[in-house]
Amino acid sequence: MTPVANKIFIYPVKSLDGVEVDEAELSSGGTLLHDREFAILDSDGNFINGKRTAQVHLLRSSVDFTTETISLRHQHRAEETVFHLHRERKAINRWLTDFFEYPATLHQNLDGQFLDIPELSGITILSRASLDETVKWHEVTFDEARRRFRANVEI
Numbered sequence: 001m002t003p004v005a006n007k008i009f010i011y012p013v014k015s016l017d018g019v020e021v022d023e024a025e026l027s028s029g030g031t032l033l034h035d036r037e038f039a040i041l042d043s044d045g046n047f048i049n050g051k052r053t054a055q056v057h058l059l060r061s062s063v064d065f066t067t068e069t070i071s072l073r074h075q076h077r078a079e080e081t082v083f084h085l086h087r088e089r090k091a092i093n094r095w096l097t098d099f100f101e102y103p104a105t106l107h108q109n110l111d112g113q114f115l116d117i118p119e120l121s122g123i124t125i126l127s128r129a130s131l132d133e134t135v136k137w138h139e140v141t142f143d144e145a146r147r148r149f150r151a152n153v154e155i
Helices: 054-058 089-100 128-138 142-149
Strands: 007-010 019-021 038-042 059-064 069-074 081-084 104-108
Touching: 054 059, 069 089, 081 089, 089 104, 128 142
Parallel strands: none
Antiparallel strands: 007 019, 038 104, 059 069, 069 081
16 A cells, blocks of 8 residues: 555644645745744753643644734633734744743744754655554554644645
8 A cells, every 4th residue: 555645744843733735835934834943941041842841732832824913722612812923023033932931932944853853854755554553552642643643744
């Protein structure tokens, strides 16, 4: 059986929610365009991610590149706050600092190089069968397993 790309995702903000797309372009950095274009950093310049900060898993986000906006909300709350990615960066940083309860700032890299090992990373591929097994092993939902792996291409 020949593998077929079933879904394509980009993750505009490192460690946050993905956006499913029908097709994607390559960036100059070798990743999918807009994938990990943004990252949240602490005051020492380190990534705020799920490996270091469990609270990341409670942060829901959505990025709209057409309107250049980001919406942020706590997973257990209905209200979301929408910000312009460029004009409201200070307000975004205040919101993130309040959410994490320590200084947090949103940074942008147009080459999409906000990866753990940028020089060795690129497009990530994962099979649906691997996600199915992960659900069984870790007793999480399929969507939660997908969210944790954050693979770009699902086959």
